[in-house]
Amino acid sequence: MRVSAKVDYAVRAAAELASAGEGPIKGEALSKAQSIPLKFLENILGELKHAGLVRSQRGTEGGYWLARPADEIKIADVIRAVEGPLASVRGEPPETVKYQGAAEPLGKLWVAVRANLRAVLEETTIADIANGTLPAVIEEITSDPQAWTTH
Amino acid sequence: MRVSAKVDYAVRAAAELASAGEGPIKGEALSKAQSIPLKFLENILGELKHAGLVRSQRGTEGGYWLARPADEIKIADVIRAVEGPLASVRGEPPETVKYQGAAEPLGKLWVAVRANLRAVLEETTIADIANGTLPAVIEEITSDPQAWTTH
DNA sequence: ACTATCTCTACTTTGTCAGTAGAGATACAA
DNA sequence: TTGTATCTCTACTGACAAAGTAGAGATAGT
Numbered sequence: 001m002r003v004s005a006k007v008d009y010a011v012r013a014a015a016e017l018a019s020a021g022e023g024p025i026k027g028e029a030l031s032k033a034q035s036i037p038l039k040f041l042e043n044i045l046g047e048l049k050h051a052g053l054v055r056s057q058r059g060t061e062g063g064y065w066l067a068r069p070a071d072e073i074k075i076a077d078v079i080r081a082v083e084g085p086l087a088s089v090r091g092e093p094p095e096t097v098k099y100q101g102a103a104e105p106l107g108k109l110w111v112a113v114r115a116n117l118r119a120v121l122e123e124t125t126i127a128d129i130a131n132g133t134l135p136a137v138i139e140e141i142t143s144d145p146q147a148w149t150t151h
Numbered sequence: 152m153r154v155s156a157k158v159d160y161a162v163r164a165a166a167e168l169a170s171a172g173e174g175p176i177k178g179e180a181l182s183k184a185q186s187i188p189l190k191f192l193e194n195i196l197g198e199l200k201h202a203g204l205v206r207s208q209r210g211t212e213g214g215y216w217l218a219r220p221a222d223e224i225k226i227a228d229v230i231r232a233v234e235g236p237l238a239s240v241r242g243e244p245p246e247t248v249k250y251q252g253a254a255e256p257l258g259k260l261w262v263a264v265r266a267n268l269r270a271v272l273e274e275t276t277i278a279d280i281a282n283g284t285l286p287a288v289i290e291e292i293t294s295d296p297q298a299w300t301t302h
Numbered sequence: 303a304c305t306a307t308c309t310c311t312a313c314t315t316t317g318t319c320a321g322t323a324g325a326g327a328t329a330c331a332a
Numbered sequence: 333t334t335g336t337a338t339c340t341c342t343a344c345t346g347a348c349a350a351a352g353t354a355g356a357g358a359t360a361g362t
Binding site for chain 4: 028042043046056057059062
């Protein structure tokens with residue numbers, strides 16, 4: 001799993017919007033708060049808007065805001081909005097790939113990989129990030145020092 | 152997580168070697184058994200060899216075989232051999248990225264993602280694939296019908 | 303010596319990543 | 333209604349990776 005700059009930026013921008021509360025936030029303010037190139041950020045916000053996660057207004061009093069309460073926007077939603085499906089095998093959904101011979105059980109493995117990704121990304125919301133209170137599952141997983149090693 | 156053709160091929164080739172048992176298996180036989188383009192497969196086997204997972208011999212009686220017992224080769228080993236680290240955030244290891252402001256807890260999330268990937272890929276071996284007997288953890292994860300849906 | 307196989311370097315083609323550029327639309331203010 | 337600040341949309345670029353292809357060279361066995 002490589003978390004791209006785009007996904008990283010998208011989640012950070014959403015968290016910033018969540019923590020800012022109600023009113024519209026200007027692109028430039030987000031750009032500065034999270035050190036994201038403005039034009040690149042605008043592209044990303046456009047995709048989030050198109051996916052219905054963000055709303056916006058132009059003009060002097062314009063800016064961006066979350067379309068839904070932050071605790072109803074999962075990290076998985078943000079990733080899907082800017083990058084498509086969470087997991088794929090050679091471009092196909094994991095459950096559709098067929099294997100022959102000795103590799104036959106491999107499909108099940110990729111399905112398990114996706115399920116474990118979801119266990120993290122579908123449980124955590126933008127509000128969790130903004131508040132710093134991650135779900136108990138995540139705290140448990142990351143409480144193992146092994147999780148923090150590169151090995 | 153996008154599973155690339157290269158990773159997919161590498162795991163399948165390794166499983167095929169595992170199920171074939173002792174003697175050297177020719178590249179062309181592997182290529183046909185798993186429908187992998189021969190020259191591409193040779194590149195991949197070269198990387199597996201360089202990583203010490205596979206050994207080989209040239210000549211008429213030549214071929215490839217696993218350097219270690221199949222139950223001592225984890226899927227994670229194969230992935231690392233051909234693609235590098237299991238998880239990264241903008242090219243860096245998850246535990247090294249620093250966030251500011253509202254995004255601060257994000258690092259922990261990426262660490263949890265990697266930990267959950269490892270939970271699958273470090274527990275399953277090439278032997279598990281070849282025998283069709285996946286670890287109990289994997290069976291449990293994939294027993295939930297939800298794991299098989301695209302949603 | 304011959305042949306089959308692995309080995310190594312290089313090349314191609316296509317697509318994605320990360321970002322940049324600039325003209326156009328629109329909301330608000332004076 | 334003119335101006336200005338902001339979002340919006342399309343297009344472009346340069347670097348890199350993904351997926352394969354090509355062919356000459358090394359070596360093990362017959």
